[in-house]
Amino acid sequence: MTRPTSRRDPIGAACRVAALVVLFGFLAFAAYLGFTASQVVGMDFLRGASSGAADSAGIGPALAGTLWLLLLTAVLALPIGIGTAIYLEEYAPRTRLTAVIESVAANLAGIPSVIYGIVGLALFVRALGMGPTILAGGCTLAVLALPVVIVTSRTAIRRVPAGLRLAAYGLGATRWQVVRNQILPVAGPGILAGCCAAFTRTAGAAAPLLVLGTATFMSFAPQTPAHPLTSLPTQIFSWATRSHEGFTALAAGAAIVLLLLLLVMNLVSAFVVRRLGGASP
């Protein structure tokens, strides 16, 4: 239905302008970032350590720190989150308690990430004595990701048609057989997409890590989780607060690397989801 809209449709015209404003806002943002970052392109920038001098600084340690944090978040939050979702959906009786857990998890998924930062500082850095390390950062980000993983996994599991479940039980399958052979193959792509959303949130999170206390001058890449906390988002923040233009360019460069990292994660996840989606019944 592509009727030419009449000139006397002010609402249509306003809507077109609004769409152009969105495009313009995005283009201004992308152009600024690309232009500013173009001053620091090079392998030295990717490998180099952060430094007090703008022209010799790089993102090596920060990038390694972010990869460590992602690994820790995955190891800690994914099994527990998905396990919880399976238990609540397929094993636990529907009681008021499970309803409360569901509602609390759904709402915790929406509270500001900086709150997880202050709790992580009190809990992991101070009470458990981890100090401001990558381990404490990973634990904090895992707690941040946990509600999102639980909620999205539950939603994906709930979307599996009841008929599949009932048919399998009818044939005498046990609970775990139903979960392994019927539920997970169908719900897998949805769970994966949800986990990817949780990862995008945690990989870009600067606020909670900032609260834990991050090292912004790091001369070598972290080798173990006991290393002082460093990450791309907090490095971007630290460079952004400096007024020297060289540091602004560094921050923009680090931002582009972070965006590319997120893009690759999302593309890989979309590819795997499509493959799994094609293979499942």
Place this chain on the structure above:
Amino acid sequence: MMPQGVAGAGTASRAAGERLVAHVLLACTVIAVVTLAAVLAVLVREAGLFLADVSPWRFLTEITWAPAAEEARFGVLPLVVGTVQIAVGAAVFALPVGVMTAVYLHQYASRRATRLLSGVTALMSSVPTVVYGLFALHFVTPVLQVLWPGVEAFNALSACMVVGLMILPTVTVLSREALDSVPAPLLNAGLALGAPKGRVVARILLPAASGGILAAVLIAMARAVGETMIVTLAAGNESRLTWSPFEGLQTLTAFLTQLGTGDAATGTREFQAFFAVGAVLFVGTYGIHMAGRMLVSRSVGRRGQ
């Protein structure tokens, strides 16, 4: 997919395996529940200790926030007002643009324009907020300073505009879902009666979707209230009550980031103040979110009937 246990495994070992899996899954649930409960417990405990020391009345009514000063003052009002200013300011930018873009996508856009805009909003929603903060501080603020020489290096206007940019995808995507849930016959009836398209949009489409759009706005506002990095970078971190958009201010979230740079020792009143502020922020975003989710489920429920 070979069924387990068919190829000779005994029923007993299969039952043991079943029990083991059930126990492992139960353990996961217990760990998750204990962790989430611990988050709430830490927040409630520290905030409670603070309010036992500083009366809730003083906390909520005094108008000076200076927790680290020699003569510490704990009036949370400037932080709450700063947060509301940023959230409302961001909504002023994002609400009209976002809703009208949703109407454009729903009613006017060609397939190519739809694909382009959907891609752009998806990209925008995955940008970490610290990157938007960089953009606000080093691009938007200098531009504003050229336009109005009175704009300070840290100002609320720049933060509002970029927080608005950040919540635009949320407003657009959720509003579009609300528009999509309006039954097509309703719109076609209007068009068949000879109403021009703009009139159908204004008199039928938008009123019918208003509940969903309100929910979209609430959810976007909750994100703006919780936004930390953009306001810390663009609006600065100095607590003051001001109505000038050209001056800096401090929000609840921006204050919380100072816990990392300060040296507040565990157990001190200054340390507990962070958790009291965190609790205020928690209650605020939780409340807005609950209201938004209730509106969404109500409009979804109506659609299902």
